[in-house]
Amino acid sequence: MPTLPDLSPADLPPPRRSFIAGALGVLAAGLSWPAVSLAAPRRASPPLQLAREAPEHIDPAGFLVSEKLDGVRAAWDGERLRFRSGLPVMAPRWFTARLPALPLDGELWLGRGRFDVLSGTVRRAAALDPDWQGVRYVVFDLRDEDGRLGPFARRVERVREAVAAAGFAPLQAAEQRTLADRAALKRWLDEVVRAGGEGLMLHRADARWRAGRSDALLKLKPEHDAEAVVVAHVAGQGRHTGRLGALHVRTAAGVEFLLGTGLTDAERERPPAVGTVVTYTHRGLTASGVPRFASFLRVRDPLRS
Secondary structure (H helix, E strand, O other): OOOOOOOOOOOOOHHHOOHHHHHHHHHHOOOOOOOOOOOOOOOOOOOOEEEEEOOOOOOOOOEEEEEEOOOEEEEEOOOOEEEOOOOEOOOOHHHHOOOOOOOEEEEEEOOOOOHHHHHHHHOOOOOOHHHHOOOEEEEEEEOOOOOOOOOHHHHHHHHHHHHHHHOOOOEEEOOOEOOOOHHHHHHHHHHHHHOOOOEEEEEEOOOOOOOEEEEEEEEEOOOEEEEEEEEEEEEOOHHHOOOEEEEEEEOOOOOEEEEOOOOOHHHHHOOOOOOOEEEEEEOOEOOOOOEOOOEEEEEOOOOEO
């Protein structure tokens, strides 16, 4: 049964977060629907820390660094496993029964380059045990809304202790490294990307837990990516006559620009509808905030972290 895409980022322009526009956007892009019942109750989204883009040439001193996993963000509260949207993850009972009674924050992961397979597995209204056999819950932090667990470095130790005590193979602690300098950071980034990974995450070792985005948590990728909402279609010219030439999009900051690079012929024939949230890559911003060398990447999948 089809469900609606989770166009939930609070910082998106409110006129574009509509039921109909969101649904048409996914249909127009030819994406598969998640197999979650429309009748499933929506829970409040769990408070989570979110990453900002790392500045160019960042010094890793003072940070713990981990691989940025291409997985599905999931929060465990000791009883329920939930997506970033607040909807429940219909994981098998054997998977959740061994999770510790701690507020875990991590990613469900199948391995590099396997996001689409993972997404199909965790979207199901009823979990299929064989599909979940290879899924890992890689934990990188403990949610600490009352501030009792201390800085990130101490929370990482608590994660490692909890994972070791659980003795459950699908439950893993994210590897956190201390890197000496920018050269070491670049070497690991290059190694991860060559192996098919997305990039790295840098988290201040001394940072207290704080919901939302802050400079304490940064993502480092070969290219930046960001999201924008489609506000109009621009007709094509030349070989694109009669189909889409570019998407007119608007960012959360209100910056509008045309996104024409990166679209396939199929996407030009059936473009994302107005109101759809799309992800694009870019190489920094101009002085006026317009993305440089912006290229369409995909229609936003609500399960990507």
